[in-house]
Amino acid sequence: MRIVVLVKQVPDTSDVRKLDLNTGLLDRDAGEPIVDEINERGLEAALRYKDDNKGTEVVVLSMGPENAIKSIRKALSMGADSGVHIVDDSLAGADALVTSLAISKALERTGYDLVVAGNESTDGNGGIVPAMISERLGIPLLGFLVNMEITEAQVSGERQGDDGTANVHAGLPAIVTVTERFDYARFPNFKGIMTAKRKPVDTVTLAELGVDAAEVSSLDRTEVISAVERPARTAGTKIDDDGTAAATLVEYLATNRLV
Numbered sequence: 496m497r498i499v500v501l502v503k504q505v506p507d508t509s510d511v512r513k514l515d516l517n518t519g520l521l522d523r524d525a526g527e528p529i530v531d532e533i534n535e536r537g538l539e540a541a542l543r544y545k546d547d548n549k550g551t552e553v554v555v556l557s558m559g560p561e562n563a564i565k566s567i568r569k570a571l572s573m574g575a576d577s578g579v580h581i582v583d584d585s586l587a588g589a590d591a592l593v594t595s596l597a598i599s600k601a602l603e604r605t606g607y608d609l610v611v612a613g614n615e616s617t618d619g620n621g622g623i624v625p626a627m628i629s630e631r632l633g634i635p636l637l638g639f640l641v642n643m644e645i646t647e648a649q650v651s652g653e654r655q656g657d658d659g660t661a662n663v664h665a666g667l668p669a670i671v672t673v674t675e676r677f678d679y680a681r682f683p684n685f686k687g688i689m690t691a692k693r694k695p696v697d698t699v700t701l702a703e704l705g706v707d708a709a710e711v712s713s714l715d716r717t718e719v720i721s722a723v724e725r726p727a728r729t730a731g732t733k734i735d736d737d738g739t740a741a742a743t744l745v746e747y748l749a750t751n752r753l754v
């Protein structure tokens with residue numbers, strides 16, 4: 496069984512996150528880059544299956560700039576066996592269409608039985624790349640799972656929606672997306688950190704994935720037309736409780752249609 500975990504490197508959500516107002520793209524140097532936490536939870540689920548099923552191979556795959564190797568090494572230190580790093584200058588500012596194309600090609604090249612992704616990233620928040628990969632590879636998608644069971648032949652789990660819980664399953668190969676209902680990830684131990692440095696990482700360009708620049712530029716890509724600074728936060732309304740605070744608060748909530 497080969498499980499490929501899609502890991503996105505994102506700016507730390509507790510850090511400064513800025514848009515480059517000239518390009519409209521995220522300024523990825525503004526904050527400390529980290530492994531998106533939802534992907535650590537996906538990796539944890541894959542590693543737990545590996546713990547109980549010797550012979551399972553866990554591969555982490557990431558498309559990102561050169562420094563995304565840091566996130567891949569972090570995932571390797573948690574216990575993944577090897578990494579795939581898609582790096583190509585022409586991928587800077589890639590939209591979901593291009594991202595899903597590059598990742599799908601890399602998955603075909605790497606081989607997989609199960610692909611584990613997050614339900615959505617914390618920077619682009621599209622929640623669309625896994626569905627695009629499912630479409631491109633012609634494999635079933637089990638999305639927004641709150642738990643998961645993997646066997647040699649199938650993956651199953653529960654999906655919680657507004658209208659109740661659905662029990663879903665699919666034969667392998669398949670792709671799933673995990674939600675924050677999955678357990679927190681294990682911390683890398685000292686042995687894991689040391690061995691991570693020696694674990695293999697396959698660094699590939701678009702050309703090595705058989706994707707030529709014409710194919711990428713032919714895609715009807717998302718374009719940022721303009722970007723403006725987010726207005727500075729205002730202090731907000733301060734209410735001193737001189738006995739009228741409750742009434743003032745209700746009026747404030749009603750006026751701002753918050754109730």
Ligand SMILES: Cc1cc2nc3c(=O)[nH]c(=O)nc-3n(C[C@H](O)[C@H](O)[C@H](O)COP(=O)(O)OP(=O)(O)OC[C@H]3O[C@@H](n4cnc5c(N)ncnc54)[C@H](O)[C@@H]3O)c2cc1C
Pocket residue numbers: 501502503504521531533534556557558559588589590591592594598611612613614615616618619620621622623624625717
């Ligand atoms: C503020 C902002 C707004 C954006 N708006 C748009 C937009 O409107 N339309 C658009 O097409 N693109 C947009 N993008 C670009 C988009 O973020 C990238 O294309 C990104 O690579 C994929 O989209 P996502 O982050 O929304 O992924 P999602 O679909 O939210 O990601 C879900 C899961 O897919 C996997 N995954 C996603 N990206 C990668 C990766 N690079 N490497 C490995 N696994 C990955 C991860 O497992 C992740 O948890 C935006 C980016 C930013 C920062």
